[in-house]
Amino acid sequence: MESSVQNLPQSSSSRLLASGLGWRRRGVNTVMTVLIAGAFVLAMIPLFSLVFEVAKRGIPGLSLEFFTEDARGVVGGGGASHAIMGTLIITGVASVISVPIGIMAAIYLNEYGTGRLRRALTFFVDVMTGIPSIVAGLFAYALFEIFFGPGIRLGVMGSVALSLLMIPIVIRSAEEVLKIVPDHLREASYALGTPKWKTITKVVLPTAFAGLVTGVMIAIARIVGETAPLLVTTGVVDSMNTDPFDGRMQNLAVYAYNEYRSPGVMKQAAYDKAWAAALTLIAIVMILNVAARLVYRRYKTEIR
Amino acid sequence: MSSSRWLVVIASAVILALGVAACGSSSSDETGGGGSSAGGGEVSGEIAGAGSTAQQAAQEAWIAEFENANSGATISYDPVGSGGGREQFLSGGVAYAGSDAALSTEEGELEKAEKRCAPGDLIEVPDYISPIAIIYNLPGVEELKLSPETLAKIFAQEITSWNDPAIAKDNEGVELPDTRITPVNRSDESGTTENFTEYLSEVVPSVWKFEVSGDWPVKGGEAASGTSGVVEAVTAGEGTIGYADASQAGELSSAQVKVGSEWAEPTPEAAAKVLEESPLDKELSPGKYTIAYELDRKTESEGTYPIVLTSYLIACTKYGSASEAEAVKAYAEYVVSPEGQELAAEQAGSAPLSSALTKKIMPAVEAIEAG
Amino acid sequence: MASVDTTTNAGQLLAAASGGRRRLGDRVFSRTAVLAALTILILLAGVAIFLLSEGLPALTASAAELPEGKSFIDYAAPLAFGTVLAATLAALVAVPLAVAVALFITHVAPPRIALTLGYLVDLLAAIPSIIYGLWGIFVLGPKMVPVMKWLEAKLGFIPIFEGPASVTGRTMLVAGLVLAVMILPIVSAVAREAFAQSPRRLQEGAQALGATRWEMIRMTVLPFGRSSVISGAMLGLGRALGETMAVTIILSVSGAVTFNLISQANPSTIAANIALDFPESSGIAINALIATGLVLFAITLVTNMAARWIIARQEGE
Numbered sequence: 001m002e003s004s005v006q007n008l009p010q011s012s013s014s015r016l017l018a019s020g021l022g023w024r025r026r027g028v029n030t031v032m033t034v035l036i037a038g039a040f041v042l043a044m045i046p047l048f049s050l051v052f053e054v055a056k057r058g059i060p061g062l063s064l065e066f067f068t069e070d071a072r073g074v075v076g077g078g079g080a081s082h083a084i085m086g087t088l089i090i091t092g093v094a095s096v097i098s099v100p101i102g103i104m105a106a107i108y109l110n111e112y113g114t115g116r117l118r119r120a121l122t123f124f125v126d127v128m129t130g131i132p133s134i135v136a137g138l139f140a141y142a143l144f145e146i147f148f149g150p151g152i153r154l155g156v157m158g159s160v161a162l163s164l165l166m167i168p169i170v171i172r173s174a175e176e177v178l179k180i181v182p183d184h185l186r187e188a189s190y191a192l193g194t195p196k197w198k199t200i201t202k203v204v205l206p207t208a209f210a211g212l213v214t215g216v217m218i219a220i221a222r223i224v225g226e227t228a229p230l231l232v233t234t235g236v237v238d239s240m241n242t243d244p245f246d247g248r249m250q251n252l253a254v255y256a257y258n259e260y261r262s263p264g265v266m267k268q269a270a271y272d273k274a275w276a277a278a279l280t281l282i283a284i285v286m287i288l289n290v291a292a293r294l295v296y297r298r299y300k301t302e303i304r
Numbered sequence: 305m306s307s308s309r310w311l312v313v314i315a316s317a318v319i320l321a322l323g324v325a326a327c328g329s330s331s332s333d334e335t336g337g338g339g340s341s342a343g344g345g346e347v348s349g350e351i352a353g354a355g356s357t358a359q360q361a362a363q364e365a366w367i368a369e370f371e372n373a374n375s376g377a378t379i380s381y382d383p384v385g386s387g388g389g390r391e392q393f394l395s396g397g398v399a400y401a402g403s404d405a406a407l408s409t410e411e412g413e414l415e416k417a418e419k420r421c422a423p424g425d426l427i428e429v430p431d432y433i434s435p436i437a438i439i440y441n442l443p444g445v446e447e448l449k450l451s452p453e454t455l456a457k458i459f460a461q462e463i464t465s466w467n468d469p470a471i472a473k474d475n476e477g478v479e480l481p482d483t484r485i486t487p488v489n490r491s492d493e494s495g496t497t498e499n500f501t502e503y504l505s506e507v508v509p510s511v512w513k514f515e516v517s518g519d520w521p522v523k524g525g526e527a528a529s530g531t532s533g534v535v536e537a538v539t540a541g542e543g544t545i546g547y548a549d550a551s552q553a554g555e556l557s558s559a560q561v562k563v564g565s566e567w568a569e570p571t572p573e574a575a576a577k578v579l580e581e582s583p584l585d586k587e588l589s590p591g592k593y594t595i596a597y598e599l600d601r602k603t604e605s606e607g608t609y610p611i612v613l614t615s616y617l618i619a620c621t622k623y624g625s626a627s628e629a630e631a632v633k634a635y636a637e638y639v640v641s642p643e644g645q646e647l648a649a650e651q652a653g654s655a656p657l658s659s660a661l662t663k664k665i666m667p668a669v670e671a672i673e674a675g
Numbered sequence: 676m677a678s679v680d681t682t683t684n685a686g687q688l689l690a691a692a693s694g695g696r697r698r699l700g701d702r703v704f705s706r707t708a709v710l711a712a713l714t715i716l717i718l719l720a721g722v723a724i725f726l727l728s729e730g731l732p733a734l735t736a737s738a739a740e741l742p743e744g745k746s747f748i749d750y751a752a753p754l755a756f757g758t759v760l761a762a763t764l765a766a767l768v769a770v771p772l773a774v775a776v777a778l779f780i781t782h783v784a785p786p787r788i789a790l791t792l793g794y795l796v797d798l799l800a801a802i803p804s805i806i807y808g809l810w811g812i813f814v815l816g817p818k819m820v821p822v823m824k825w826l827e828a829k830l831g832f833i834p835i836f837e838g839p840a841s842v843t844g845r846t847m848l849v850a851g852l853v854l855a856v857m858i859l860p861i862v863s864a865v866a867r868e869a870f871a872q873s874p875r876r877l878q879e880g881a882q883a884l885g886a887t888r889w890e891m892i893r894m895t896v897l898p899f900g901r902s903s904v905i906s907g908a909m910l911g912l913g914r915a916l917g918e919t920m921a922v923t924i925i926l927s928v929s930g931a932v933t934f935n936l937i938s939q940a941n942p943s944t945i946a947a948n949i950a951l952d953f954p955e956s957s958g959i960a961i962n963a964l965i966a967t968g969l970v971l972f973a974i975t976l977v978t979n980m981a982a983r984w985i986i987a988r989q990e991g992e
Binding site for chain 3: 025026028029032033035036037039040042043044046047049050053054057100101104105107108109111112113117118120121124125126127128129130131132133134135136138139142143146164167171195196197198200201221222224225226227228231232253256257260274275278281282285286289
């Protein structure tokens with residue numbers, strides 16, 4: 001108790017000791033508590049408004065057609081199946097690129113890294129987390145333009161741009177998770193004569209599995225709604241395209257933006273579909289977040 | 305079952321459903337009708353176009369009908385604005401462009417286009433004629449009449465209030481509120497802007513001293529992106545006034561503009577009449593297949609509405625790949641055909657090309673070398 | 676604390692014991708890991724090189740060649756101004772709010788529901804930015820029109836509220852508010868971490884001396900968490916600087932460089948400008964856009980570096 005008193009600023013402690021709990025101090029406390037609680041409520045208002053408005057405006061746009069039909073050959077009608085499939089494919093390819101690289105890089109940082117390469121990598125991963133999403137898109141565009149000429153639009157370009165955003169997230173969370181795996185597990189494994197690579201793959205990774213999966217799912221959730229990089233890379237098209245290496249591919253985020261920006265003749269129908277696409281996006285993100293947490297709880301290994 | 309098992313079941317079901325949907329996907333015949341004029345059904349290939357947002361409604365209709373008739377073809381049109389469409393066409397990014405302004409000789413646009421199409425020829429033909437409506441949002445005022453001078457002063461931000469005497473003079477007996485005028489313009493490079501500023505600078509040069517261009521010259525107004533952006537902004541704000549292709553004006557009221565001694569409304573017929581009276585622009589139509597018009601904005605004939613845009617289809621007679629050429633040819637032929645023009649009139653409210661005009665244009669599109 | 680040193684102890688002993696041969700599996704695996712690390716560095720180098728090479732032509736071009744006929748500085752400066760203005764506005768609104776939210780969750784709310792409340796705030800971060808844009812223009816914008824009219828009427832003498840108030844709500848004020856909501860969870864998460872870790876002894880000591888909860892917070896929690904809050908604020912600022920879609924959809928861009936927050940004439944931000952102009956550009960115009968992208972990258976880099984430097988200093992103390 002002595003040390004605690006000494007740590008407080010001198011004037012405050014003497015003031016505290018001197019005054020009793022008068023109504024003035026109680027008043028200030030109440031006011032501040034109310035303000036703080038009020039701030040929380042204020043912060044929650046946009047959240048609820050967002051979800052409410054998206055649901056309210058998006059539900060009219062939802063229909064079986066929305067999920068099963070694309071917009072080919074239809075004016076002002078049609079669905080968004082090409083956009084949904086595009087989002088899944090583009091995000092899927094981005095994950096296929098990012099997850100192995102990201103996890104291996106995290107393994108490097110945590111298990112192997114020494115000296116300059118390690119410091120450089122840590123520094124640059126930090127830099128990567130700050131890349132504005134539109135800049136990532138520009139990079140992917142510039143890269144492919146060199147090989148394919150201007151005006152090229154491909155699904156895989158979007159995946160490359162998204163990978164640039166996803167890799168640092170995967171690395172960061174994987175690194176955290178790997179750090180938590182206690183050293184005594186590794187040392188026990190070495191003591192049994194296991195080579196290092198087997199230790200990592202058979203002991204460290206399985207122990208960290210739940211955390212890794214969670215990290216990946218959170219990373220996917222973060223990029224699935226990215227619009228800006230896809231605007232400059234994947235193009236606009238009405239038809240279903242399942243080949244990321246050939247031609248324009250639609251996706252939910254750009255689809256929503258497009259329906260809003262160029263609704264054409266049937267304006268309300270287009271706006272409805274924009275909101276419906278937004279609703280679908282939110283649903284995907286929420287499902288991924290919830291699933292990530294459930295997976296974590298179900299699969300995490302308790303370490304004793 | 306545990307919660308995570310349920311999760312796996314649900315996830316698999318969703319993925320399965322989406323997989324089935326993907327396999328069975330493309331939506332078919334929603335626009336119904338015709339189809340035989342849109343090609344025999346054998347055209348396949350993927351082509352991309354871009355450009356004018358004014359043409360967007362028409363292009364959507366054309367693409368839908370064409371794809372219905374030719375299930376192997378995929379056409380996409382990106383309404384990025386006339387300026388953007390021309391740029392992408394010149395750089396080879398798209399196979400065809402829609403532009404509310406003909407390729408100009410400034411900055412060598414026309415030469416660049418000819419170079420892009422070489423060894424083939426450049427094709428530039430009108431495919432869409434539509435009035436530019438002056439849309440406004442003023443509750444309580446159903447009918448609004450504006451003389452060209454008043455119109456120019458409003459958009460030049462010299463008149464700032466709805467109950468200004470100049471507006472009152474044009475609208476005898478109408479109760480005008482004391483609301484501030486918010487002029488809405490295009491923030492992107494737009495052929496609609498170019499046509500509108502051309503009208504203003506030709507008819508009232510004493511008021512409108514700005515340069516004619518696709519970029520709106522007056523700062524400080526409410527700027528919106530695309531035709532739909534302008535319509536949206538006018539709809540959302542009280543006291544707003546803007547200019548946009550009539551095809552997307554929707555429920556908004558349009559002002560009547562003084563032509564000669566009459567008050568003209570933005571109808572397709574009035575728009576078509578202006579084109580009928582306009583001469584070919586020799587400077588901008590140097591090639592065999594370039595047909596650009598110099599619209600007579602100063603016309604005072606009865607039944608005309610001079611704030612009109614003629615939007616062009618820009619393409620080449622030769623393309624790198626045979627399937628691209630075939631698809632562009634078939635699509636372009638459909639667009640300028642009587643059936644295509646009727647469809648656009650129906651869906652987008654444009655004025656169909658007159659038969660005289662169609663006769664002139666057909667040879668240009670038929671010159672595209674397919675296969 | 677799993678660092679490389681573990682291999683030096685147990686692993687190397689073993690390797691030495693078994694004759695010092697490193698097995699094939701180890702070689703392959705470790706090389707793969709190094710390869711992954713190098714790939715990332717090469718990727719980043721590639722980003723830098725490509726962007727520089729694509730952006731350079733615009734930096735060296737004459738004014739006549741560039742879009743709008745201005746020199747690059749004249750073209751990019753208003754955009755940079757708008758970017759910083761929007762982000763600063765967002766940070767000014769978000770940081771106090773985030774601190775209050777963090778305090779609420781860590782010190783005011785009943786501990787049992789604190790975790791759930793934390794999840795709720797984090798949900799704000801999960802919502803895609805395009806939805807924020809749509810919400811801003813269709814919901815918040817129209818609702819703010821009467822507020823802006825009031826601001827113009829009562830506080831119009833202050834330059835930022837000079838007006839005339841926009842009738843559509845597509846203003847810098849609304850964009851800034853939407854950005855604030857977007858960065859709130861980031862700042863609040865960092866603040867929550869810091870506040871949750873403020874030393875118990877100090878807090879209990881203050882309370883034992885008769886401090887009210889607010890006094891305890893003010894005297895112990897806040898000073899302790901101050902640098903974390905600052906770094907969190909800068910992380911949020913970095914995010915706001917790079918935000919594209921919300922601003923693209925909301926702002927009515929009329930090119931003016933002004934502090935007026937409630938009118939229809941607003942400067943654009945670098946990111947929104949790229950999103951709006953890219954589809955219709957080609958040639959030197961694209962180079963110019965990429966060059967502004969580099970400028971943006973530089974700004975966010977500096978901001979993030981400063982944030983991490985502050986964190987490092989805090990941890991060092």
